[in-house]
Amino acid sequence: MWNLLKEQLKLLIHHAKENTSYYQKAFNSISSIDSYDEFMKVPFLQKENIRKDYTQLLSKGTNEEDCSLYYTSGTTGIPICYVRSKTELSEASIIISKNRRKWSEQAFGGTIVYFDRIKEPLKYHFHNGRAISLALSLYNHNQERYSLYVKAIQEFKPVIIQGYASSLFQFAQYIIEQNIKMPNVQLIENRSEHLFDGQRNVIEDAFKCKIANIYGLSELFPIAYECQFGELHICIENAFVEVVSTETGEKLRDGEIGEIILTSLKCYTMPLIRYKSGDLGKIIKKSCMCGSDSPILELIKGRSNDVIKTTQGNLNPVILRRIFDHFYREQFLSIAQLQFVQTQLHEIMVNVIPLHEPNLQVENELKKLVRDCLPSITSVSVQWVQKLDQNSISGKVNTFISLIS
Numbered sequence: 001m002w003n004l005l006k007e008q009l010k011l012l013i014h015h016a017k018e019n020t021s022y023y024q025k026a027f028n029s030i031s032s033i034d035s036y037d038e039f040m041k042v043p044f045l046q047k048e049n050i051r052k053d054y055t056q057l058l059s060k061g062t063n064e065e066d067c068s069l070y071y072t073s074g075t076t077g078i079p080i081c082y083v084r085s086k087t088e089l090s091e092a093s094i095i096i097s098k099n100r101r102k103w104s105e106q107a108f109g110g111t112i113v114y115f116d117r118i119k120e121p122l123k124y125h126f127h128n129g130r131a132i133s134l135a136l137s138l139y140n141h142n143q144e145r146y147s148l149y150v151k152a153i154q155e156f157k158p159v160i161i162q163g164y165a166s167s168l169f170q171f172a173q174y175i176i177e178q179n180i181k182m183p184n185v186q187l188i189e190n191r192s193e194h195l196f197d198g199q200r201n202v203i204e205d206a207f208k209c210k211i212a213n214i215y216g217l218s219e220l221f222p223i224a225y226e227c228q229f230g231e232l233h234i235c236i237e238n239a240f241v242e243v244v245s246t247e248t249g250e251k252l253r254d255g256e257i258g259e260i261i262l263t264s265l266k267c268y269t270m271p272l273i274r275y276k277s278g279d280l281g282k283i284i285k286k287s288c289m290c291g292s293d294s295p296i297l298e299l300i301k302g303r304s305n306d307v308i309k310t311t312q313g314n315l316n317p318v319i320l321r322r323i324f325d326h327f328y329r330e331q332f333l334s335i336a337q338l339q340f341v342q343t344q345l346h347e348i349m350v351n352v353i354p355l356h357e358p359n360l361q362v363e364n365e366l367k368k369l370v371r372d373c374l375p376s377i378t379s380v381s382v383q384w385v386q387k388l389d390q391n392s393i394s395g396k397v398n399t400f401i402s403l404i405s
């Protein structure tokens, strides 16, 4: 990808060095960046760097009237703020629209209903006097709220529905239980939350429509978009993606799992260069039936900064992936969603949403698998639940939570 994006990256780096005080300092010892080896000398940008003082990353001469200030959801800590110009936002939506077109011609520029972090239950957005989108609040979900959403969607008849896997799944369960016929939509998008097969089946059944995964951060969106053949292709016009070792920070080869490092190619107002995402994944280069030659990103569940603590040291929650893989294989479709909570050094609690009914055999199997994966865990408890706690700010569900400080 370096060769393809080299010129764009050089332009961005030059701009950042000339126009922001942060990069002026950070790039001080770097004279020129002509090769990937030189690019790798660029220090990582941490969320902490932005949190301290985001204005250091703002480009000189930024026209405030043309820009908006946003806050990230803070899934992994205190929210950080970022600034985007109207042009940058519209460039991002064009990239998303182009990807939607691969699924359906109508989805290109179509009306959308999406779940968002809003206080009011519903919020319409208008363009030239016409409602083009409808936001549904991610909070306070209950039967009454769902009934309101159904009515609004039936009236609005969106082309696209976008949400997080967990909120889409709960809403889809309600639609199925109440035997509601939803209007035809062309595409459902799951925004940056891991989508389990059990959830996918329920959501697709409720809306009679396919679901596509999008990966991105609030501050850099989109990064990758799923094609109809189930592969998450990197949006190379928007992001330069690297995968590095979580221990050494060295670049990894394709196919090796590490932390995803991002450089936004379109953001000049507040450049993000070699930005640590906190997400784990690997890059795969192979041909895809969809015809796209963009590299494929495979995400690994678990933020790299949420670790499992054991007497032998810290472990990455990626180790639990084996359990997910086991339970989400088609023949074991008994679980809709899993969440692991480490409550003590030797103790893990698993919250499970059953696909149908709680099942003792599944429960025992789950306990055994956790103990096999993590021999230092001596106590495993399973709780069958109807819903999982959402992060109070982002509304997302974390798959692994550590309660040990």
Ligand SMILES: [Zn+2]
Binding pocket: 227, 228, 229, 230, 231, 233, 288, 289, 290, 291, 292
């Ligand atoms: Zn593809």
